[in-house]
Amino acid sequence: MSHVIELYKDKLFLLQNIVKLDGRMIAFPPNQTGFAPLNSYVIKEETGALMIDTGYLYHQDNILNQLSKIVTPHLPLSLLPSRVNEFMSVGNAKAISKHFNVISYYLAQPDAPDWFDFTDSERDLELKNIPTHVIGKQIKCEIGYNTSRFIDIMSAPLRLINTAWVYDKLSKTLFTSDMFTYALSDDKDGPWILEKDDIICESQFIKSFMLNTRYWWLEGAKTRILRENIRRVFDEYDISTIAPGYGKIFRGRELVEKEFKKLDTILAEVDFSKVKAHYIARNHLR
């Protein structure tokens, strides 16, 4: 099941593909059941757009179809895979580049096509003519031409691998890639946008979700700097929507603050001053 949701009129779109969890996806705990949305986003102006994450190849037809409802084939489009090394982020970068007017890539590494052109029997070396803007610690990017609508692309303050977060001032949306990804559903029909706290998203569940996926190493880690860096993002930006790479969207200033607080509490709880670090074996569930 897939759909497009307009998060901000004409300016921000969510492309969702819903998956049933069966233990075969890295992003979710192996014992997790239910349904989860996999999210891509299009930030748009009249003279150009930027897409965050391109989805798995499995959803290629859906993604191309969804994108065609938002942008014309001629509109200048930039691609930003938030996790360069992961199939969920880069899976359709090549197909989108071939079907739409992709003018640039934003990536943690130079020469973006070297990182995503692997799905066909041959490479398309012409893609290498499309410039790559390398994301360092933080860069600004203008959406479209002379629009004065800038987004901030930054290195994620909590991550496993190279990961980018993005802030869009106009829509007050923070795109958090593989963080805040724990809001799932037992119902295949969602809802996929949360506007008040969900009982499922209580701290113990979030902690367990994090420890059983990308953040197994957090127990006993020095988390003070992580907490400071996350707090800095929260303090610096006026955030009314958290838009993760997968999982439900969080909307509303109060809810956003609550989710940040929960994360901060969890990071404080697992700090080395409270928990002794120990070896975590593969498949060790907590």
Add this chain to the structure above:
Amino acid sequence: MSHNGLPREILENVFWLGDCLLQRYKGKTYHSYNSSYLVIGRDGALLLETGHPKDFNVLHDQMMEILYDKNIPLKYIFTTHQETPHAGGIARFLNLYPDIMVFGDVSDYHMAFPMFENNFISMEVGDKIDLGGIELLATEPVVRDIRTSLWGILHPHKILFPGDGFAYSHYHFDGHCGKLAEEAKTLDLSEVTAVFAELALFWTNFVDMSVYSDRLIQLIEEQKIKYIAPTHGLPIMDIEKTMPKVIEGLHGPYDKMAG
């Protein structure tokens, strides 16, 4: 032999393949490998890791030269985990050789390569691939950057294939490309391991790595590992001499942060 010194037979019927990736950090230029290893068994060949997407043609040429010479087919692929520099080549290989079976923790591959869903065989720690006279044993991935990682141990050679464990760059300008760790005399293993960990293994900046290095040493001793063939580092043929430097480097980011 290609410009980077590969392919190279590091032990009998175990070939090191791949190419370097140039990376810049704080004004220095580093090279790192996205290596693959080709193992020739009596019944078929096994490719460990499918290389960085940019390297497919180089890797394929290197592999074919050996398979042609040995007159043996490629039957199996094993990947340590699902990141693109390790598994990105799966579709390229399966497009050419649709009968090859891909082993490992195969989470996500049905989404990443749905057209080849029937080629994936899931392994757990303790499972084996039999090549005829040579076996690959799936083992615990002690230092990893994705929860679904698996390492491999080749028997009877006792070589550990640790994927992102033992990850470090090398100096192209000092002629380290294609060299074993012990041959790269001017390579500061501790420094390059620390730089790699700081940049690519974010979590090592925040975790006291003695917990993980103790487990690593335990694995090496328990399994009587003699050699280590990392994906990003130079192959290690003298564990006693080289491993302490790598472990020191692995501790580097945390010690720096704590200091």
